[in-house]
Amino acid sequence: MNAPMQTAKINDTTEQAVRSELLAPRFYRTDYESVGKIDIEPVRHQWDAMMEEYKEDRNRGHFRQEFDYDATTLTSDPELHEEFIDFLTSSITAEYSGCVLYQEIKKNIDNPEIADLMGYMARDESRHAGFINKALKQLGVAVDLGFLKRQKEYTFFRPKFIYYATYLSEKIGYARYITIYRHLEKHPEQRFHPIFNWFMEWCNDEFRHGESFALMMRAQPELLRGHNKLWIRFFILAVYSTMYVRDHNRPKLYEALGMDPTEFDYRVFDITTAITQQVFPLSLNTDDPRLRRGLERLRIISAKVSVAKERGGILGRLKAAGLSASAGLVFARLYCLPMKHHELPEDFRMEPTW
Known part of the structure; x- marks a missing residue:
């Protein structure tokens, strides 16, 4: 059981990250023993190539870079300030959720190949979460990640649900980051915060994480057949609808970016659907x-x-x-x-x- 939340000792963003709400990112536990039994031999060639990419670690120095930011740019527009902090808080919760999950899987399995993969992905997600927290710190509202890990409610998901949901989340994360990055390439005057400059390399990490789950599912083809198609259908719809509702709760953010949230969401859906056809036998x-x-x-x-x-x-x-x-x-x-x-x-x- 989690200890009672001590909100008096934490700031608002940490309290928001800890809070369990329908549209908020969750923290997960799973059946680690089952994950450790994955045999990656059916996808050995692709697996080895992917692991070489992780070992190469092209983004080793990317998230160590610093940036300066004048917070008055946001505080002059309270609604934008609130929505941007909400965006960053939701993002850091999702990134850190992945970090914690991958660390726990690595710690609780004996399969060295899956453990190595989980270690690399936890490394990446830790960098992402830490980088977002730099931006939040400059705004005076950094999230206490240690408190978040201890106090956040954890949801148990069967391994296949972890694969479906996390694969979609990583791929949709890639599609979101690259869509925003490409838009701001064309309209740099709408880049109201420097964190958007990091989205290209960031989204490539997300893409690779998605490929990792793609290979784990393709190594277990029974997960993509029969009644499991019903679960795939459910998770696709759940992830897409959650994103649609959440994005439309941030009208000022998308106005500042010069983007229409509906057009943005359907562009992201199109990219994600095109990618996930490599693994999922059906799509919306x-x-x-x-x-x-x-x-x-x-x-x-x-x-x-x-x-x-x-x-x-x-x-x-x-x-x-x-x-x-x-x-x-x-x-x-x-x-x-x-x-x-x-x-x-x-x-x-x-x-x-x-």
């Missing part, structure tokens, strides 16, 4: 107007739930519960929409090209 049809209407409906319901929770009291709780049930029905209808089906390619290791 993000051009389906029923899907688009459903995601928008989930966004509207989420906003109403927030209002009901702020209202508080019995009526507020009842309203929030009813709205949450409505969101569940919308999600169920979206889950039943037709999916696109794919034949898995033989040569499935990819390089980032977007």
Whole structure:
């Protein structure tokens, strides 16, 4: 059991990172023994090439670089300031979640090849989290990562759920970072914070992490067949819909970047869908107007739930519960929409090209 959260001793961003909410990044535990039994021989050639990339560590010095920033650029716009800190806090929680999970897997398995991989990925995620915390520190709101690790509620996921969810998260993270980076290449005047300059190398780390989970799944092809397709369908929809709702809660952030959150999200969906076809035998049809209407409906319901929770009291709780049930029905209808089906390619290791 986690110890009671001592909010009096931590700042607001640490409290936000620790808080367990529906749309917030989670910390995970899993069946480490099962992960340690993965036999990577079916993907040996691709595995060895990937591990050489990890050993080469091209980004060794990238996240050691420093940057100066005048925080008044953000504090002059309180809404942007709040949304940017929310963006960074959510990002650091997700990055550190991966770091902790990979460290725990490495510590609890005897398979040296999987353990080495987990060590490399934990190294990368630790750098990412530390770098985000530099930006938060300059804004006076650094997250206490030690406190976060001790106090955050942990969710148990079966190994295959970890593979599906983390593969999607790493690939969608790549797609988000590269989309923002390419946009700001064309519009440098909208780069309101220097952290965006790091997104190219950063997103390549995310891409490689996704490839690692791709190989682990392709080494266990039963995870991509039969009833497991139903779980893949669920995780694709859950990750996409969570991203859609979360991004639309930050209108000022995307306005400052000169991006429309809806256009951004569907661009990210397109990139992620194109990539994940190397592993997943099915994908969402993000051009389906029923899907688009459903995601928008989930966004509207989420906003109403927030209002009901702020209202508080019995009526507020009842309203929030009813709205949450409505969101569940919308999600169920979206889950039943037709999916696109794919034949898995033989040569499935990819390089980032977007």
